[in-house]
Amino acid sequence: MSDSKIRELFQQARKHLKDRDIEQAVIIYQRILSIKPAEKKAHAGIAAAYFQSKQYQDAIRHFEELTRLSPADASPYINMGAIYNRTGEYKQALNELRKAVQKDKKSADAFYNMGIAHKGLNQLSMAVTAYKQALLFDPDMVDAHFNLGNVYLEMKNHSQAHSSFTRSLEISPQFKKASNALKLLDIESTKEKQKINPFGRLVDEKSLRKKDTSISTKDMSAEEREQDRRDIHNLCEEIKEASLSIVSDLKKGFIPNLLNMNRCISQGEKHYSELEAANDKFQKTVKSLSEMRKLLKHRVLEIRAHEELMNSIGLD
Template sequence: MSDSKITELFQQARKQIKERNIAEAVETYQRILSIKPAEKKAHAGIAAAYFQLKQYQDAISHFQDLARLSPADASPYINMGAIYNKMGEYKQALNELRKAVQKDKKSADAFYNMGIAHKGLNQLSMAVTAYKQAIVFDPDMVDAHFNLGNVYLEMKNHTQAHSSFTRSLEISPQFKKALNALKKLDIESTKEKENFNPFGRLVDETSLRKKDTSISTKQLSTEERQKDRVEIHQLCEEIKEVALSMVEDLKKGFTPNLLNLNRCISQGEKHYSELAEANESFLKTVKTLNDMRKLLRHRVLELRAHEELINSIGLD
């Protein structure tokens, strides 16, 4: 048959898809492939049609054919990853999506689908990393922002969840799912604030007396009180400085290094040399954070010890 006949069949298939006659469109695409087995557009079309019919294995089969016909194209692997996600086969989805990233390391769609797969495997931190990487390559990908918000919500990080949902609405103001999620988040945050006691758990002095428990504090002279304030202020300033350094390092050191490490892992064998360097950089960042954590803990213990010393009974 002539090329004009194939063109006619493509037009027929598109019309059938538009009219929601998906099964008929599959038959039309099959006719095209019987004439020209290596026709890429027909493989892509029939795979999409099978997906709509929820015949996922048939869709995957044609995307595999398309991957063989277009070895440099990341799209077939992304689509297979999306289908495996739909089937709940998240590990297989990641396998295909890593192949996609090897073909196109800046594919927002590949990282977005990786986020879904990691979330499905309950690898929440990896899901956050994948969604963030998708947003790096497509800042206006509204679904990536929304899904990232849901992961943060599951991690009980309400501040970041609120930020992600808000960003979704900035991109798409009528996005109902984001509107509902933000309203739900605001209600939960309000309840938490209402239940929060800024003074901690109060002590009932009557019950303490029944337990023969005494409460005492050391009476300080004016000079001692002034010295105590200076020491407490100094310790608090040191704690604040270390804590702020940790936050800054998390933002500018840890998070970028983690994203870079995840990117290198996703790209596979072709980037092993880069992976070793990224891993070394990440480990250095972790060590720095751990050292700061130890220093922060030490300073907090010093503050507690100072409090216990001042409140000790019989201390002149």
């Protein structure tokens, strides 16, 4: 058969796909492949047709053939990863997507589908990392921003969720899902704020009165009061420094090291030699964060203990 006839068959197949006549499109692609078994465009076309008709195993069969015909192409692996995500086989999806990243280290689509797979496995922090990698290579990927917002929402990180949903709407103002998510998030945040007692736990006078408990404070001289203020001030400064250190470690240490470790894992054997060093850096950051968190917790407890002590001295 002449090349012009094959081009004509391709045009017919594409028209049938456009008209959603999947069955006829498949028949034509099969005819092309019977003439040219190694025709890559026909394998890609018929795989897409099978995917649309939810014949996933047939689609995978042709994508696998494409991996043999085009060993350097990441697309077939990405498409297989998307199919396995669709069928809920998230571990298999990650296997295929890691192969895709080995072929194309800057594939936003590969990392986006990795985010879906990690979310499916309830690996929320890894899902965040994957979506951020996708956005690094395609900052305007609306679905990545939206999905990232949903992951943050599940992690109860409402501020980051709000930021992601807002970014989705900035890119696509008509994106109704993001608009609805923002409305629900605002309602939820308002409810949470209403639950918060502005007086906190230490000076909740209503609950103290219910228990027939009175508040008494220590009588102090001017010098004692001045020293007390200095002690409180020093504790607050330590709390402030510890908090700033934790935020800095998260931004400059934890997140970059986590991304680097994920890169080493995702890109396979070529970067396995770097994995040990990347893991060591990550573990050091985690240890540092843990120590600063303990220090912060201790200082806050000291503040609370001091306040409770001052409010209880003199009670019978």
